[in-house]
Amino acid sequence: MVNFQYARATDVADAVRQIAADPAAKVIAGGTNLLDLMKYGVERPARLIDISRLPLKAVEETPGGGLRIGALVPNSDLAHHPLVEARYPLLASAILAGASQQLRNMATTGGNLLQRTRCLYFYDPATPCNKREPGSGCSAVDGINRTNAILGTSDACIATHPSDMCVALAALDATVHVAGPAGERAIAFADFHRLPGDTPHIDTDLAPAEIVVAVELPPKGFAANHSYLKIRDRLSYAFALVSVAAALELEGGRIKEARLALGGVAHKPWRKAEAEAALRGEAPDRAAFARAADILLRGGRGFAHNAFKIGLARRAIERALTQAAGGTPQSQSSKKIR
Numbered sequence: 001m002v003n004f005q006y007a008r009a010t011d012v013a014d015a016v017r018q019i020a021a022d023p024a025a026k027v028i029a030g031g032t033n034l035l036d037l038m039k040y041g042v043e044r045p046a047r048l049i050d051i052s053r054l055p056l057k058a059v060e061e062t063p064g065g066g067l068r069i070g071a072l073v074p075n076s077d078l079a080h081h082p083l084v085e086a087r088y089p090l091l092a093s094a095i096l097a098g099a100s101q102q103l104r105n106m107a108t109t110g111g112n113l114l115q116r117t118r119c120l121y122f123y124d125p126a127t128p129c130n131k132r133e134p135g136s137g138c139s140a141v142d143g144i145n146r147t148n149a150i151l152g153t154s155d156a157c158i159a160t161h162p163s164d165m166c167v168a169l170a171a172l173d174a175t176v177h178v179a180g181p182a183g184e185r186a187i188a189f190a191d192f193h194r195l196p197g198d199t200p201h202i203d204t205d206l207a208p209a210e211i212v213v214a215v216e217l218p219p220k221g222f223a224a225n226h227s228y229l230k231i232r233d234r235l236s237y238a239f240a241l242v243s244v245a246a247a248l249e250l251e252g253g254r255i256k257e258a259r260l261a262l263g264g265v266a267h268k269p270w271r272k273a274e275a276e277a278a279l280r281g282e283a284p285d286r287a288a289f290a291r292a293a294d295i296l297l298r299g300g301r302g303f304a305h306n307a308f309k310i311g312l313a314r315r316a317i318e319r320a321l322t323q324a325a326g327g328t329p330q331s332q333s334s335k336k337i338r
């Protein structure tokens with residue numbers, strides 16, 4: 001039994017104050033990832049600061065026509081929110097492709113962003129892992145690495161970020177709002193998660209005493225032409241081997257704007273402006289989709305058990321873009337499958 005203290009935060013400022021005062025403290029929201037990590041002995045916070053009762057549960061329209069999602073909005077509520085179903089079905093689909101109904105009822109928006117990798121070795125304190133214990137080595141590079149990354153890897157770590165929701169948020173150009181001792185700041189979603197480099201123990205650009213307070217979506221939701229395609233070992237209740245968030249704006253039979261993000265392949269949702277630019281002005285056909293896939297996957301490197309992901313990702317990108325162009329998304333919107 002590892003003892004820890006438990007405290008409730010009374011408001012955002014109090015939460016920030018409590019974390020800043022104790023570097024060994026962790027905030028807990030839905031607890032669906034943190035409690036598992038504590039049971040495995042991966043996380044050993046001396047103090048848990050419960051933020052689950054803070055007033056961060058609203059989904060509100062912004063003056064600019066976007067949506068501001070409080071950090072404590074449960075994943076289920078977000079996926080079934082009428083404005084998300086109508087204007088951001090890509091996000092609803094991605095959320096509903098993740099975990100189970102029970103988990104989504106508990107899991108929060110902020111916690112989903114901050115969930116840790118599912119690399120097998122990260123969860124096994126008996127093995128070396130640079131993410132869990134900096135400097136100890138990476139067991140996955142020469143170990144069982146079927147689910148690990150093929151893009152943006154480093155010698156120190158080949159872990160993936162496991163979230164589905166984050167892949168859609170990346171494609172939709174979301175912004176993360178955070179609060180810390182110096183006040184609030186906004187971080188572009190593309191800059192929020194990091195590549196492992198030689199500091200794989202640091203997942204995000206969040207400073208130690210900062211918490212996520214909201215995620216903001218811009219007005220454009222690509223509701224007509226989108227698809228979230230998730231390829232996994234089981235049909236449900238499994239993390240992505242490869243996932244694709246594809247969104248297109250079509251005009252006069254050509255692609256006016258494209259968004260493309262991959263999950264399950266890198267330490268963060270994987271996007272490349274160059275791949276999206278290559279689609280702009282093109283007819284939405286297989287040749288254009290294949291070219292974009294090539295660009296997005298450029299530099300991909302497989303390991304002993306996961307090289308198959310490169311071909312799988314290429315086919316998944318082409319399929320998701322085809323579905324988006326045809327207005328026939330892979331995952332049904334939350335309304336249809338409720």
Ligand SMILES: Cc1cc2nc3c(=O)[nH]c(=O)nc-3n(C[C@H](O)[C@H](O)[C@H](O)COP(=O)(O)OP(=O)(O)OC[C@H]3O[C@@H](n4cnc5c(N)ncnc54)[C@H](O)[C@@H]3O)c2cc1C
Pocket residue numbers: 026027028029030031032033034035036071097098099100103106107108109110111112113114115116162163164165210211212213237238239240
């Ligand atoms: C069996 C299982 C299957 C799953 N399958 C999937 C899946 O297929 N796809 C998928 O995307 N996810 C999946 N998940 C992960 C699930 O979505 C996450 O566990 C959940 O989103 C985390 O949210 P939470 O509120 O429970 O976070 P918590 O467990 O409370 O916290 C997770 C981390 O985030 C930090 N944190 C939480 N809130 C904040 C905040 N506001 N600011 C700063 N830090 C914060 C905590 O300190 C902790 O480090 C699965 C989980 C389980 C257990």
Ligand code: SF4
Pocket residue numbers: 117119120121122128129130131132137138139140141148156157158159200
């Ligand atoms: S890939 Fe990253 S998380 Fe997995 S063992 Fe290596 S260092 Fe740890």
